Amino acid sequence: MARILSVWCPNWPITTWRRRNPGYDGSGEAPGPLRAFGAPPPEGKDRRTPSSPSGGGGCVASGGGKLAPPFALLVSEHGTRRLAAVDETARALALSPGQKAADAMALVPNLVTFDHDPAADRAALEALCDWCVRFSPAVAIDGDDGLFLDITGADHLWGGEDQMLVDLVARLARWGVPARAAIADTAGAAWALARYGDDLSIAPPGQQRAAIEDLPVAALRLEDAAEAQLPRLGLHRVGQLLALPRAQLAKRFGLATTLRLDQALGMAAEALTFRRPATPWFDRLAFFEPISAPEDLARVAGDALALICQRLEAQGRGAKRFEVVFHRLDGKAYPVRAGLARLGRDARRLAKLIVPKLDKVDPGFGIEVVTVHAWAVEPLAAAQERLDADADATLDETLAPLVDRLVNRLGENRVWRADPFESHVPERSVVRNAPLDPPVVARWDPDRPRPVRLFKRPEAITAIAKLPDDPPMQFTWRGRAHRVRRAEGPERIGQEWWRAGVGETDTGPDRIRDYYRVEDDAGGRFWIYRQGLFGEDETPKWWIHGLFG
Structure with missing residues (x-):
């Protein structure tokens, strides 16, 4: 059975306005920035005394202890100014939200008003x-x-x-x-x-x-x-x-x-839209005294990770993503995240990934709570060393810590493995996968070699070749002339009609390509293609698409 906690903040517009204007004294001016949750009032300003939970925003006292005048926030509806929210003093004088501002001012001449800001x-x-x-x-x-x-x-x-x-x-x-x-x-x-x-x-x-x-x-x-x-x-x-x-x-x-x-x-379900994905893999550490020293932050991060990893191990599970959140006294939270290439639950290994990122955590007046979350949780069997262990699996386990360090330092999108994809179009024959993902079934055709370095976009060249299908005898690339000594081809690649409209560009597979593997007199090997056919309306163009060595 679920347990739900409901929090209600009565007269929220008045409360938030007062928090945005902590120095307001009833003079009609509204100075001061928005305070974070838990931040003390500015020096020299009186602290507001909250009313009872059912009252709303609390009364405002000036420096001499005198109650501030009644206060309301206004909103325009179809050209008419109305009260959007009133404080407890104004409510005691029979003012209420929805009332016309002109009527309210007639009843309470000393009413102080400001514009309502729903976005704030x-x-x-x-x-x-x-x-x-x-x-x-x-x-x-x-x-x-x-x-x-x-x-x-x-x-x-x-x-x-x-x-x-x-x-x-x-x-x-x-x-x-x-x-x-x-x-x-x-x-x-x-x-x-x-x-x-x-x-x-x-x-x-x-x-x-x-x-x-x-x-x-x-x-x-x-x-x-x-x-x-x-x-x-x-x-x-x-x-x-x-x-x-x-x-x-x-x-x-x-x-x-x-x-x-x-x-x-509880006889009918009610869906709640959580601000962040809900996870049962959550733990928390609270401290009697706030902490701020870097070594203390590192120690409690390791302790929090140990808590969640113990739970994962007890239930035979592992996770790929972990998040340690440092909650300051003023309510601000600083999340520090770490990802794993393979499912894991080793707290020491995770701490080595989290600790180098703690320099981004500003403890301010101190950290009072640390929470830890685990995401992408899946069943994970206990590791066991075997003499007949698979060589590939052993290699992956050896590489996993290195991959984790690289991913967490450089970014998830910067560490990847190139795998073949079933497509004869060069731009589509390679996909990026995580370094330690299971190997794909597709393989490159050994009879159709591809260059070691494939350019992200083909580069235009000028070439001299015999008609109609001979390879180029000479080409110029990046201002330098190359005389062709050997050549193989052509290998004709046409448009994949069943994928028409998916990612084509001006140099994409929207026209016929004839590829050649050529070697210049200096020993350089290039992958060159002619786009288009002779005898058409447009003259064929030459491009270089990659290097073999």
């Missing part, structure tokens, strides 16, 4: 989503002011679900982000408890029905029409809906209503 709110929510990776590798954005975390199997890292919940909400509150959170088996039940249940609610496994039946029907995320109609009929609680016959409920209020009920109870 979204960026801040994405930053919060990335920050929550320290609690779970699977985090999804929920609407405009919430998150879903799949914490299945991860709560033991905090000593239980209750301690995880308290730690998450307490950290956000310290950073000026009031939040409510709840845990349940389903996203629907967790969403309902976070917004309408007791703060920090936890529904025991399999008990989401009892947890939500006393909540208002709005907790089911119903459509607007159904949510407005149900209270008029005396249906105020979820439990009342559960007592009704499903057929009548669906006929009267639509299938969407019964679907939301089923999703909350």
Whole structure:
């Protein structure tokens, strides 16, 4: 059974605006850059005191302790200025989102307003989503002011679900982000408890029905029409809906209503779009005191890798990609990645790939958490030395550490192996594969030798040759003349009609080519071809495509 943690940040636009403007004192000016999660307020500025989790953004106090005037964010809709969000002071004065700005100013003349920036709110929510990776590798954005975390199997890292919940909400509150959170088996039940249940609610496994039946029907995320109609009929609680016959409920209020009920109870699946691919191969190290020394970072990276490798070995699995993420006190995360050419789970070998990249990690005021992820996990049998071991396999195992170091230093796309591909067109007869991938079945035709060095693009040359099919007697390439001493050919290569339109260029296989293997008087061997046929509208052109030595 999955366990989902729902996080709700009430009045998110006001909260993010205050975080972007930490020095605002009610004067009408909005100075200051956006602070990262966990960053302390600027020196000389008063720290805001967050309100209760249900309140929203908290009150703003100026230097003398006087409350700032009511505050709202404005948005333009069809030429009309309206309130997009209001703080708790303005809400206490009967102002609400959606109200016309002119009416609000008439009711509250000292109302301070600024323009709403939805893009900034979204960026801040994405930053919060990335920050929550320290609690779970699977985090999804929920609407405009919430998150879903799949914490299945991860709560033991905090000593239980209750301690995880308290730690998450307490950290956000310290950073000026009031939040409510709840845990349940389903996203629907967790969403309902976070917004309408007791703060920090936890529904025991399999008990989401009892947890939500006393909540208002709005907790089911119903459509607007159904949510407005149900209270008029005396249906105020979820439990009342559960007592009704499903057929009548669906006929009267639509299938969407019964679907939301089923999703909350776990009787229907609900897909969550996680910001990054979810993986159960995740582990975490937390420290009593932040660390920042390079040797400490290297040591904890090795410890984190040892944790995940022990789990992989216990279940007979290996992985090809590993990621160690260093989480700073201010919420910024620095991922360091390493890839393997073959499945592996050797923590020492992985640490040798990770440690050289730690110079890119800026510890700032200190690293408080390190998380480690494993990707591309597959079954891996235990290695065993044998006297009759296959020579190729032994060679691959010997080369694997070297290939891993080259790939992690130079880049994955810069270390490859050229393998044959079934195509007689030269540009298509070679593919790039990983260095230690299994060998391909295709082979090059030994009766049609190909040059050791094949140019990425053929280069134009001028040549003198007898008509119609004789090889060139002389050609000029890169300003230098070459007199041909020996030649073989032609080898005619035509267009692959079944692949027409796939990657042709002006010098591609869209016309007939006659290839010649030629040797000049200095001993150089070249692969030359004539493009086109004599007697056509255009005069044939000569190109050099590669070198044999």
